[in-house]
Amino acid sequence: MDVNNTLQGFNTMAATFAKDVDQAFWINFWISVILGLSVIIPMFYFAWKYREKNVKDEDIENVTHNTALEIAWTLIPTAMLMVLFYYGYTSMQVLRTMPAESESIVVHVEGKKWSWKHTYEANKNGFVHKSKELYVPKDTNIILKMTAPLNDVIHAYFVPAFRMKEDVVPGRVTKQWFHSEKLGTYDVECAEYCGTRHSDMYTKINVIPKAEYEAWFEGNSKVGPGEKEVEKSKGQELYDDNGCAGCHSIDTDATLVGPSLKGIGAKHDATYLKDAIVTPDKDVPEGFTAGVMPPFALPDADVDALVDYMTTGK
Amino acid sequence: MSKSYFDETHTAIGHPKSTFMQWMLTVDHKRIGLMYAAVMFTFFFVAVATAFLMRLELFAPGAQFIDGDTFNQAFTLHGVIMIFLFIVPGVPAVLGNIVMPLMIGAKDVSFPRLNWFTFWLYILGCIVALASLFTDAGFADTGWTFYAPYSLTTSTNVIFTLVAAFILGMASILTGLNFLVTIHRLRAPGMTFFKMPLFVWGIYATAWIQLLATPVVGITLILAILEKYFGIGIFDPAKGGDPVLFEHLFWIYSHPAVYLMILPAFGIMSEIIPTFSRREIFGYRTIALSSASIAGIGYLVWGHHLYTSGMADTAKVIFSFLTFFVAIPTGIKFYDWVATMYKGKIILSTPMLWALGTIITFTIGGLTGVTIAMIGVDIHLQDTYYTVAHFHYAMLGGVVFLFFAGLHYWFPLVSGKMYNETHAKIAFYLQFVGFNLLWFPMFIAGYYGMPRRYFDYLPEFQIYHQVSFFGAVIFITGLIYMFVVFFKGWRNGKPSGTNPWNATTLEWHMPSSPPPLENHSKVPYVDFNPYEYHHGEPVVKFDYETMKRID
Ligand code: HEM
Ligand SMILES: [Cu+2]
Ligand SMILES: [Cu+2]
Numbered sequence: 092m093d094v095n096n097t098l099q100g101f102n103t104m105a106a107t108f109a110k111d112v113d114q115a116f117w118i119n120f121w122i123s124v125i126l127g128l129s130v131i132i133p134m135f136y137f138a139w140k141y142r143e144k145n146v147k148d149e150d151i152e153n154v155t156h157n158t159a160l161e162i163a164w165t166l167i168p169t170a171m172l173m174v175l176f177y178y179g180y181t182s183m184q185v186l187r188t189m190p191a192e193s194e195s196i197v198v199h200v201e202g203k204k205w206s207w208k209h210t211y212e213a214n215k216n217g218f219v220h221k222s223k224e225l226y227v228p229k230d231t232n233i234i235l236k237m238t239a240p241l242n243d244v245i246h247a248y249f250v251p252a253f254r255m256k257e258d259v260v261p262g263r264v265t266k267q268w269f270h271s272e273k274l275g276t277y278d279v280e281c282a283e284y285c286g287t288r289h290s291d292m293y294t295k296i297n298v299i300p301k302a303e304y305e306a307w308f309e310g311n312s313k314v315g316p317g318e319k320e321v322e323k324s325k326g327q328e329l330y331d332d333n334g335c336a337g338c339h340s341i342d343t344d345a346t347l348v349g350p351s352l353k354g355i356g357a358k359h360d361a362t363y364l365k366d367a368i369v370t371p372d373k374d375v376p377e378g379f380t381a382g383v384m385p386p387f388a389l390p391d392a393d394v395d396a397l398v399d400y401m402t403t404g405k
Numbered sequence: 406m407s408k409s410y411f412d413e414t415h416t417a418i419g420h421p422k423s424t425f426m427q428w429m430l431t432v433d434h435k436r437i438g439l440m441y442a443a444v445m446f447t448f449f450f451v452a453v454a455t456a457f458l459m460r461l462e463l464f465a466p467g468a469q470f471i472d473g474d475t476f477n478q479a480f481t482l483h484g485v486i487m488i489f490l491f492i493v494p495g496v497p498a499v500l501g502n503i504v505m506p507l508m509i510g511a512k513d514v515s516f517p518r519l520n521w522f523t524f525w526l527y528i529l530g531c532i533v534a535l536a537s538l539f540t541d542a543g544f545a546d547t548g549w550t551f552y553a554p555y556s557l558t559t560s561t562n563v564i565f566t567l568v569a570a571f572i573l574g575m576a577s578i579l580t581g582l583n584f585l586v587t588i589h590r591l592r593a594p595g596m597t598f599f600k601m602p603l604f605v606w607g608i609y610a611t612a613w614i615q616l617l618a619t620p621v622v623g624i625t626l627i628l629a630i631l632e633k634y635f636g637i638g639i640f641d642p643a644k645g646g647d648p649v650l651f652e653h654l655f656w657i658y659s660h661p662a663v664y665l666m667i668l669p670a671f672g673i674m675s676e677i678i679p680t681f682s683r684r685e686i687f688g689y690r691t692i693a694l695s696s697a698s699i700a701g702i703g704y705l706v707w708g709h710h711l712y713t714s715g716m717a718d719t720a721k722v723i724f725s726f727l728t729f730f731v732a733i734p735t736g737i738k739f740y741d742w743v744a745t746m747y748k749g750k751i752i753l754s755t756p757m758l759w760a761l762g763t764i765i766t767f768t769i770g771g772l773t774g775v776t777i778a779m780i781g782v783d784i785h786l787q788d789t790y791y792t793v794a795h796f797h798y799a800m801l802g803g804v805v806f807l808f809f810a811g812l813h814y815w816f817p818l819v820s821g822k823m824y825n826e827t828h829a830k831i832a833f834y835l836q837f838v839g840f841n842l843l844w845f846p847m848f849i850a851g852y853y854g855m856p857r858r859y860f861d862y863l864p865e866f867q868i869y870h871q872v873s874f875f876g877a878v879i880f881i882t883g884l885i886y887m888f889v890v891f892f893k894g895w896r897n898g899k900p901s902g903t904n905p906w907n908a909t910t911l912e913w914h915m916p917s918s919p920p921p922l923e924n925h926s927k928v929p930y931v932d933f934n935p936y937e938y939h940h941g942e943p944v945v946k947f948d949y950e951t952m953k954r955i956d
Pocket of ligand 3: 659660663706710
């Protein structure tokens with residue numbers, strides 16, 4: 092896919108609450124070490140101290156109870172576990188307590204097989220930004236409202252550098268939020284199994300300076316901030332928006348999930364191609380199975396534009 | 406020489422002459438246990454081979470030699486076999502069948518014919534499960550969890566797997582029922598519940614889970630089938646259904662199911678530790694009751710699998726809180742076992758090595774489970790390799806390791822022979838080292854954000870996957886080694902005698918080795934505790950003809 096595979100920022104803590112989650116993790120880690128050693132050290136010690144050669148049969152003692160000890164090894168671990176429960180709870184609180192929408196930027200996320208799409212609220216000019224990668228200003232609350240199309244499956248929007256994740260469920264809107272104080276680019280992975288290209292469903296979050304974000308957001312550029320706008324035909328835009336590229340390559344012969352569409356115009360006429368988009372199960376090319384490509388209920392004009400793009404590249 | 410259960414048997418129908426038919430129709434609990442073992446370990450090796458295939462594929466990022474779809478089918482096959490065909494029937498079907506009736510002084514289970522039927526139902530389930538490998542659509546690619554709506558829309562053959570899981574669930578319910586009745590009705594006179602060996606307690610607690618929780622997954626699977634093929638609209642969001650409902654229903658069974666796997670395994674630990682410490686167990690009642698309470702609380706914690714599913718935050722808090730309360734009785738058991746070694750005489754035979762090794766691996770498995778019971782932390786770690794490493798530490802490093810411990814422990818009982826201890830120990834060390842190398846790096850990869858069920862991954866994770874691969878090679882070598890040791894022992898091992906480990910429980914008081922068809926000569930009267938030692942010698946001695954105490 093066009094997201095190049097480089098690990099970005101997994102081991103950084105790029106959202107404000109990441110430190111709370113990490114703190115809870117490390118408290119857990121050290122308590123676990125203590126609890127674990129409280130079992131393992133005596134085990135090794137007894138295995139050595141009472142080893143076969145060392146013990147005469149007469150010296151074996153059937154100790155079966157010791158109330159004080161038993162109370163201790165019930166209550167102390169219980170107390171430690173309650174500490175862990177508490178930190179699990181507080182770290183959830185910071186993750187899940189949404190800021191007010193009036194003080195945040197709301198972005199709508201759509202996850203579908205196998206691509207992500209971010210849609211912003213309209214800007215002053217009424218223009219709606221749509222992008223594959225997410226661009227957000229530094230030091231700002233961002234709320235993600237996430238969903239998947241009804242005929243799709245569950246995904247999960249996982250940002251390791253932010254320590255956050257939430258499922259993206261067809262027919263529901265789930266939410267998560269973050270606030271990043273660190274400029275940078277961070278990977279987003281799909282963490283809920285969704286089929287063939289589950290492990291290619293990446294995107295990125297770009298945390299950029301506020302001014303840069305404002306300038307971009309209030310403009311009508313169809314690409315991300317700092318990117319050169321290339322003139323795109325309507326067909327190509329639809330092709331990108333609908334996630335066709337997640338399953339078809341068009342510049343190369345590579346078979347992704349569906350067949351490559353390179354040179355498809357030479358093989359099929361427009362009617363066939365229209366059908367292939369609106370009712371994909373009607374004709375299934377050899378070596379592929381029906382039911383994989385979802386039917387796209389698009390207006391006729393859009394379908395025509397897509398067919399033009401596939402046949403002429405424009 | 407007296408006749409053993411290998412020489413004669415009772416059958417479900419007729420009096421077949423051929424040895425083969427005698428095995429096929431046998432109702433003897435010991436033979437049925439052995440047949441389960443043969444089938445289950447065959448599938449286990451298929452699943453291990455599949456896992457090795459995945460490990461090879463994951464050796465480097467990108468596609469090596471299989472494609473994404475095949476990989477997805479591979480982890481589904483691996484998971485389905487390991488869970489439904491191997492570890493859920495697991496310890497109860499093999500060791501529960503063979504040992505439990507002997508431990509309570511019974512001649513067989515309460516319903517031997519039902520036991521026979523259950524075995525064949527299990528076989529039917531296995532056949533249906535794997536049949537889809539040979540259909541055009543191919544094996545399911547849903548993961549062993551069958552989450553909707555993915556399982557409703559995939560073009561692979563899920564129906565076979567769903568039906569198979571249903572049949573296997575049925576077999577599991579019947580086993581549970583049979584064991585419950587057996588434990589209630591067939592204990593030797595005098596053996597009250599608190600005189601039962603702790604393995605029997607483990608089987609007992611498990612049987613309740615099998616009986617009460619399995620129907621939930623049965624219903625869920627039927628709903629999934631109705632949804633997929635008749636479109637009833639319960640789980641399908643396009644029809645107004647709710648896919649998250651499926652997750653809830655699935656985990657209402659599958660969480661208790663993890664205790665159904667581990668409780669009998671804990672029972673094995675409770676047999677081995679006192680025997681090889683040559684003393685009475687520490688905190689008998691606490692261990693017994695903690696099994697029961699784990700089985701009880703275990704029903705109420707399923708929501709900890711759904712912290713990121715969009716569930717209400719209040720529900721998360723409640724589920725998290727309850728989850729911590731399962732950790733407590735589990736922890737107490739570990740202290741009791743270690744305390745049992747205090748002032749004992751520790752004999753490091755192979756079963757004991759496996760038991761002590763498991764104390765290390767399961768402690769890691771259990772404590773990393775606590776990490777992901779913490780809501781905020783789990784939101785980061787859920788569906789990453791941290792979770793996968795956790796459950797392999799718990800299931801492989803816990804249940805399977807203890808299963809192996811039990812196989813070594815009761816091998817002489819079942820076969821009447823002894824394996825070569827030196828080689829058996831080498832096999833243990835290979836597997837112990839291999840296992841940790843195989844799964845420990847995955848905690849780190851998971852912490853950094855390596856998601857599970859990934860066919861391809863970012864290059865930064867390669868090092869962890871490579872270490873893991875070498876761990877797998879060592880582990881699997883040890884595994885094969887261990888089975889070779891078993892086979893050799895079975896064929897050429899020295900006769901073991903009836904009680905090679907100087908153990909106390911009733912299964913070691915047989916008139917002959919291997920045991921005769923109907924077990925003890927007479928039903929013993931049990932007026933003693935299960936692990937009574939004095940100066941390292943079993944207190945209770947029997948005349949094996951009359952089963953009267955002679956101590
Ligand atoms: C030889 C030892 C084993 C190896 C090398 C191994 C390896 C693996 C690997 C590579 C995965 C895929 C992880 C992913 O892509 O997310 C996996 C998944 C799994 N394994 Fe194992 N495993 C082994 C033993 C076991 C055992 C003994 C059990 C249970 C008794 C088990 C149960 C599972 C389950 C339930 C899954 C999840 C499947 C799914 O995601 O649907 N494994 N294992
Ligand atoms: Cu996915
Ligand atoms: Cu669970």
